[in-house]
Amino acid sequence: MSNNLLKGKKGLIFGALNEKSIAWQVAERAYEEGAVFVLTNTPVAMRLGNINDLALKCNTVVIPADATKVEDLENLVKETMNILGGKIDFVLHSIGMSPNVRKGRTYDDLDYDYLDKTLDISAISFHKLLQVCWKLDAINPWGSVLALSYIAAQRTLYGYNDMADAKALLESIARSFGYIYGRERRVRINTISQSPTETTAGSGVMGFDALVDFTDRMSPLGNADAYECANFCVTLFSDLTRKITMQNLFHDGGFSSMGMSNRAMAVYNKNLEECKDCK
Ligand SMILES: NC(=O)c1ccc[n+]([C@@H]2O[C@H](COP(=O)([O-])OP(=O)(O)OC[C@H]3O[C@@H](n4cnc5c(N)ncnc54)[C@H](O)[C@@H]3O)[C@@H](O)[C@H]2O)c1
Numbered sequence: 001m002s003n004n005l006l007k008g009k010k011g012l013i014f015g016a017l018n019e020k021s022i023a024w025q026v027a028e029r030a031y032e033e034g035a036v037f038v039l040t041n042t043p044v045a046m047r048l049g050n051i052n053d054l055a056l057k058c059n060t061v062v063i064p065a066d067a068t069k070v071e072d073l074e075n076l077v078k079e080t081m082n083i084l085g086g087k088i089d090f091v092l093h094s095i096g097m098s099p100n101v102r103k104g105r106t107y108d109d110l111d112y113d114y115l116d117k118t119l120d121i122s123a124i125s126f127h128k129l130l131q132v133c134w135k136l137d138a139i140n141p142w143g144s145v146l147a148l149s150y151i152a153a154q155r156t157l158y159g160y161n162d163m164a165d166a167k168a169l170l171e172s173i174a175r176s177f178g179y180i181y182g183r184e185r186r187v188r189i190n191t192i193s194q195s196p197t198e199t200t201a202g203s204g205v206m207g208f209d210a211l212v213d214f215t216d217r218m219s220p221l222g223n224a225d226a227y228e229c230a231n232f233c234v235t236l237f238s239d240l241t242r243k244i245t246m247q248n249l250f251h252d253g254g255f256s257s258m259g260m261s262n263r264a265m266a267v268y269n270k271n272l273e274e275c276k277d278c279k
Contacts, residue, residue, distance in 0.1 A: 005238040007034030010084040012077070014040050014067060014129075015094030015148075017049035020199045022148060023094035024054055025230035031058040033234050035090070038080040040065045067095050067125035073132040080138075087140045090237040093129060093147040096122045096201050098163045107161050115162050122166035123173060130177045130189070141186040144237045147174060148229075149191040149248060151256055159206030171248045178246035188245035190236060195223040195252045217263040219253030 011030060015023035016039055030037060041051050043064045055062045063079050065072040081087060099114035126147050133139050152160040153167035171191050178189035196202055196212045205211065216223045224232075232251050235241055250256040 002032045002034065005033045005234055005240070006030055006090075009035045009089040009237065010086065011035050011037035011090040011092070011237065012040065012080050012088055013037050013092045013094070015092070016041060016051050016054050017045050017200055019050075020226065021049075021094065022194065022197060022199060022226045022229050023092060025226040026092055026094070026233045027054055027058055029227075029230040029234050030090075030237065033238075035237070036060070036084055037090075038063055038076075038083055040076055042066050067093075067129060068120045070128055070132060073129055074136070077132050077136055077138045081136075087143075088133070088138055089140050089143045091129070091133070091139070091143075091145045092233060093126050093145070095125055096148070096163065096166070098122065098161060098166070098204075100162050101204055101206075105161075110162055115165075118162045118166050119169060122163060123169035126170055127173045127177065130173070130181070134177075134181065134185075137185075139181075139185065139187050142239065142242055143185075143187045144241070145181075145187065145189045146233055146236055147191045149193045150196075151193050151250070151252065153193070153248070154256075157211070159208075159211070161206075163205075174248070175246045182245050188242070190244060190246070191248045192229065192232060192236070193248055193250045193252065193256070194229050195219070195225075195255065197223070197226050197229065199226065214264065215252070215255050217267065218258045218261045219255040220258070220261070221253035223255075224251050224253055 013023055013027050015021060016027055037060060039051055039055055039060060039062045046064055051062050063076050065076040098118040100110050100118060105111050147170055149167045149171055152164035153171050174189045174191045181187040181189055196215055229251055
């Protein structure tokens with residue numbers, strides 16, 4: 001269903017790998033709501049996933065770019081403005097990857113070259129993107145920039161590893177650049193802290209299925225899925241949310257405000273005896 005919330009708006013969407021990707025769902029919903037946009041991902045992701053199918057569906061193109069490379073970002077942003085015929089109104093940064101998580105290195109045995117990559121890909125790329133857009137003056141007044149985050153930025157969750165540090169940095173960048181971009185150009189910058197969601201990146205987290213079950217039991221409204229996240233993104237790209245900036249917005253069915261729920265307590269009680277020695 002379309003409400004034309006993004007009619008006339010131009011965008012740039014990072015991070016659609018396959019149908020499960022949060023960015024994929026955002027692109028489909030943004031298209032339904034009347035937006036035009038360019039899609040981007042790394043050349044490897046373009047080969048491994050099926051972003052070109054998404055481009056066909058949304059009547060657009062894919063420009064390859066590695067979000068850690070400033071020259072790629074400069075080329076991408078310039079090309080996007082050429083293709084769309086002007087400045088951009090919204091940007092989605094939906095990018096995350098930890099080589100430590102991928103290679104099974106635990107938080108007390110991190111490889112520091114991998115950590116540099118985790119932080120560069122998952123957080124500093126957001127700064128690079130914002131700085132490139134800033135210097136090219138690529139975003140219209142009242143534009144909206146969003147990045148995807150996770151509650152591990154505030155609270156320790158078993159298995160999330162160095163991605164927790166990356167998300168804390170990502171949220172800080174949204175605030176720091178949000179101040180400058182808001183003050184000087186009336187552009188808003190926010191992060192959405194999303195429920196665990198079954199995607200390629202999400203499923204890579206240790207114990208992901210148990211985590212999904214736990215957060216679902218703890219959340220009065222249940223976990224938010226990728227489609228629901230896309231709906232939330234559309235509202236934040238729209239003109240209905242112009243004064244929201246520098247925020248980390250929880251989109252998690254209420255999980256972030258819970259301590260213990262009846263549904264989680266039921267499982268906990270059942271396993272109390274067999275888990276008495278668990279650390
Ligand atoms: N899935 C979850 O449980 C969950 C929960 C909260 C937040 N998030 C966040 O949502 C965002 C999107 O992840 P997803 O769950 O849709 O998984 P996904 O695997 O579909 O998307 C991750 C994307 O990052 C891209 N990427 C990796 N390195 C890149 C680089 N150097 N340059 C450009 N792109 C690069 C990948 O190609 C991929 O498209 C991430 O920031 C993730 O941390 C996910």
